[in-house]
Amino acid sequence: MSDTDTFLDELEALLGKPGLLRDSDAMARYVSDWAGESLGAPLAVARPASVEDVAEVVRRCNVRGIAMTPQGGHSGLVAGALPARDGQELVISLERLDRVRDIDPINFTMTVDAGCILENVKRAAWEHDCDFPLSLGAQGSCQIGGNIATNAGGLNVLRHGMMRELVLGLEVVLPDGRLWQNLTALHKDNRGYALQQLFMGSEGTLGIVTGAVLKLSPRPTQSRSALLGMPSVQAVVDLYSLARRDCCDLLTAFELIPRRCIELAMEATPSLIDPMDQPYPWYVLMEVAATGPIDLSALLEQLLEAGLERELVLDGALAASDAQAAQLWQFRESMLEGQRRRGEHLRTDLSVPISKIPAFVSEASDAIKALDAECEIIAYGHVGDGNLHFNLLPPPTMANEKKKAYLHALETRLFEVLDGFDGSISAEHGIGRTKREAYLERLAPTERELLEGIKTLFDPKGLMNPGRILPPR
Amino acid sequence: MSDTDTFLDELEALLGKPGLLRDSDAMARYVSDWAGESLGAPLAVARPASVEDVAEVVRRCNVRGIAMTPQGGHSGLVAGALPARDGQELVISLERLDRVRDIDPINFTMTVDAGCILENVKRAAWEHDCDFPLSLGAQGSCQIGGNIATNAGGLNVLRHGMMRELVLGLEVVLPDGRLWQNLTALHKDNRGYALQQLFMGSEGTLGIVTGAVLKLSPRPTQSRSALLGMPSVQAVVDLYSLARRDCCDLLTAFELIPRRCIELAMEATPSLIDPMDQPYPWYVLMEVAATGPIDLSALLEQLLEAGLERELVLDGALAASDAQAAQLWQFRESMLEGQRRRGEHLRTDLSVPISKIPAFVSEASDAIKALDAECEIIAYGHVGDGNLHFNLLPPPTMANEKKKAYLHALETRLFEVLDGFDGSISAEHGIGRTKREAYLERLAPTERELLEGIKTLFDPKGLMNPGRILPPR
Structure with a gap:
């Protein structure tokens, strides 16, 4: 029996059968990500179910000189969380650390395990009339730990910032297996160097995030979307400048879309209908959202009027209902699928x-x-x-x-x-x-x-x- | 002539007469800060007028083993920017680096020297219909470099975040005199470790900030303030929770003030009149601000009504004009002066x-x-x-x-x-x-x-x- 086999047997004894995958079929889903082509070959896949077990696995790897690949929801696009092809890296999947530890709606914070899927975190916040405002295409599968390690962005950054602006506290297993715990729920804290900022965006190279305290927002009670036909990219940028002012920083999304993407979306989803009477070279898909008694339709209408008057906007479709808004956003989703089909x-x-x-x-x-x-x-x-x-x-x-x-x-x-x-x-x-x-x-x-x-x-x-x-x- | 004298003579030759202060009278204003009692004794005060000169001064200090105290607008409260009492530290004042280098209102950014006074930065932004939303009591004297080094907070953090959320790019002279330049104006950039986050809040211990790219907001076109009489601190916190929702995240300030502070304010500024018919144990001083067509008075009135109905709020004074609002905020200013007078x-x-x-x-x-x-x-x-x-x-x-x-x-x-x-x-x-x-x-x-x-x-x-x-x- 090789040293490696002994090491893995001992890991299995620590983590239990479901805690260590060594069979290549079982490991298959841990070796590819959204980019698709990047396949790796892990030594094995560890699936610790507690922070203590993550720390112990890391400690043992450190002692034995075994390289580690921390892994979240496989939605990365730069092969950051895929094991190398040499078969020497131990994948450490956080997927079994999926508890929401605590929600404090008065403090507008929640404390979660790193393996929580983003969508589940959002749902848990909604139950308390709060929102966790990170919004990604991958939110049904990506995990909070991965969002933190990659400083995730997405659709609502212009309103709520990147992930690093949405995290107050962190818990990290350091590369030698020690636990660095700073699960603070403080909105303001100016003590010492910003280590948690350093961990965020370090792509798992400085340690494994195991838990975090997230900043919540009030859950929007209303939103309005619009799709606008635009003459040029310059007009899109000019309209954005106007929109930030006229929509009072209630903008949650402002997407540039070329005509070709509308066509790709209709190819991928034949039920989609060309949104305007004639094609325009560029489009803006935008959303405003609010809590409280604000007339969002009036805001959008006024913006559209100003845009038409200045000849920035050629045509516009304001969604009159949530269903209509969903249909507009369907273009954003389907255009990605349309691209994928092109190989x-x-x-x-x-x-x-x-x-x-x-x-x-x-x-x-x-x-x-x-x-x-x-x-x-x-x-x-x-x-x-x-x-x-x-x-x-x-x-x-x-x-x-x-x-x-x-x-x-x-x-x-x-x-x-x-x-x-x-x-x-x-x-x-x-x-x-x-x-x-x-x-x-x-x-x-x-x-x-x-x-x-x-x-x-x-x-x-x-x-x-x-x-x-x-x-x- | 001592080694130190030679060193200072050479610095003077580099920086010119106004660039190096050695006379104790001239140095007097560089040895105390807002906390008042903490006096230091500098070796000398260097006042470089260019980034290159900052770098050269630092390089020379590094070679000679001379300790450095970077210094901004002397508004610190923890003796972080005061020279030690041993007379061995060279103060490096950034005050002559006070240029606004560039404003890009379409990108909502401006690039500034570290020695720019916060108030001047705000004024420069206003000229372009933008705002730099950091708001501090010390804004007439504190400098951007100090704001960055200390990750400054202030009154509007609940809406706009701490300084680290308001900075996109940084320029730093490292302790050995090398220049680390990352004056990026990118709103989203996920390359490598977040060094600039590490510099922010490091209180000048990792290098000297010489320049920065700041994030701007649209300049608010309207704001409304209110002073509310409250029965308890719990009611204040409950009202905050309500306000974040009902005021749609347009809250820019939400201050807790005890009755004693209202009295201290009236002691310090006798022209102030008790704002309500009877005293309340606690008060909330709040502000909402917006651009665009939003009825802020209606928002505040609705919040006040909801607060009264739930018996969270006992009484309220909504400012009907900017002058009235300024008078309400005068209480916040004067209460600080009232405390100061108590020794x-x-x-x-x-x-x-x-x-x-x-x-x-x-x-x-x-x-x-x-x-x-x-x-x-x-x-x-x-x-x-x-x-x-x-x-x-x-x-x-x-x-x-x-x-x-x-x-x-x-x-x-x-x-x-x-x-x-x-x-x-x-x-x-x-x-x-x-x-x-x-x-x-x-x-x-x-x-x-x-x-x-x-x-x-x-x-x-x-x-x-x-x-x-x-x-x-």
Whole structure:
């Protein structure tokens, strides 16, 4: 019996049969994520059911020099939570830590296990007339711990901020198995360095989040959505500026959508009907939400009027009911499915200052078209965050084996253009392994030295999610 | 001529005459802060006028092993930015770095030098119909760099967050004089570890902030204030819960004020008139603000009605004009002056979960009264942040020389009670030197090890603001 077998047997004795998966069928669902193609091979999958067990598993791995991959709901897009292909990493899944520990609606906080699925956290908050305002496509499967480790964003960032603004306290198992507990429910606390901020967005490389205190908001009692036909990206940005003022910061979403996405949505969901009498080059899908006695329809109508008058808006459809609003948002969902059906393509997650969105879309489109006029550009995103998913679809006739190199060349060119706008190659998805090289190429030496120093301070053996963000030791 | 004299002569040659103060009269205003009593003695005061000069001064200090005290607008309350008494620390004042570098109202950002006074930053934003929503008593003198270094809070945190939520990018001179530049204007950026979050709130111990990109909001076009008479602290907390919902997150301030503070305010400003026909044990001073077509008066009236109906509110005065509102807020200003006139007293800056405010105020008051029934308790604060300034005034008859020991004993007892509520001894003022011992007593060994490791990583020689937060090397 090998040392590794002994180690795994001992882990199984600690965690019980359902706590350690070693069979490749059972492990199958722990080796791929939403990006799909990135398959890994774990040493085994540990599924501890308590914080103490997470700590003990980590402690043992640290002693034995075994690398660890903390894992949430498999909805990552940069291979950050997938085990490496070498079969040497132990996956530590948080899925059995799924308790809501406590809700305090007067303090507008809740304390949860890291393995809680986002949707369940939201539902638990709703029962107390509160809301946890993180809103993602993956919310039915992603876990809070993963949201924290990746500093998740999503649709409502312009109103509520990224994950780091929605967390008050954290509980983290450090790479040596010690527990760092700071489950504070304090809204204001200025003691010492902001360690919890450092853990957030560190993609599991500094420790494993096991619990958190989340900030809640009042649950909105009303919301209104509108889809607007727009002449240009510039008009979209100008309207956003107007909307932030006229809608009194009650904006919860303001999405840029190109005509092509409306078509892709209708391809994917044939029951969807073209929302306006004629097509427009760009659309805005927006939402305002409120608690209390505010006339949201009047707000939206006034904005639409101002937009029409200034010729920013060409046409608009205000949802008259929640069902109509759901139908508008169906376009946002279905356009993603429509893209997926087109097979392998380049998904990006860029950000630029909001004011530079129009120039960036124009320059980047020109640059891509100059490389290949046949490439299809699908640029949509969250205007209020300057966050664009500037995706590129190869011509339908292209042979599959050519796509990887083709898409890589396009990405390289796109990132070059982005550099000229002081943009980010990862607005919300993180770095993981997929974007590591492009990230490191752009990293200043001073910053790299500080990041490597922090990694070494927290994880001197380099065993915690190695090779994500920074190269493995 | 001593080594030190040569060093200072060389600094003067670099910075020019107005760039280096060595005369004790000229240095007088750099050795005290708002807390008043904490006087230090600097080696000299450097006043570099460019980022490059800051970096060069720091580089030279690092080489020569000279300790540095970065300094903003002298409005700190924990002796964090005051030079030590040993005359060995070089004060580096940022006051000459006071340029607004750039405003981008479409991106809702502005880029500023660290030495910009908060009030001037706000004014510059207003010119573009934007607002920088940090609001402090000290805003006429405090500087942005200090606000960042201390993660400043203030009156509007419940709506806009602490300073760390209002900053997108930073520029920092590291303790060895290298420049770390991350002046990003991106609203969303998930690349690498959150170094800028680490700098924020580190009280100048990890480097000197020289510039920042700030997040702006639309400038409110209207606001309404109200002063409400309340039966109890519990009623105040219950009303807050109602207000967050009924006022649709448009609340910008929600202050708890005890009757004694209204009296202190009227003592300090005799033109103030008791705001209601009869005194109430507690008051709420609140404000809602909005852009766009929202009827704020209706919102407040409805809240007041609901509060009266549930017997949470006993009486209310809604300001009918901006002048009336200013008069209500005059109470908040004057009550501070009223306290100051009472001479040496204990100022605290505590936080507890909002839901625990009533029990904390009650238990803490009992504990203090048990020590000395003559001690006067003045507990006010920002309800939405759970932030209480639970201040203690010695009996007027007490001899001055007895006050220090008396107040220290009270503080020790108060912090003990606070520990039982999982509270913070520093909600917004930071640790500095004044609160270091009480902070370290409560610091878990694991966390201390991580903090010391971070300090050593950034500042291996321990020269940057030594002895603040952590003990000097």
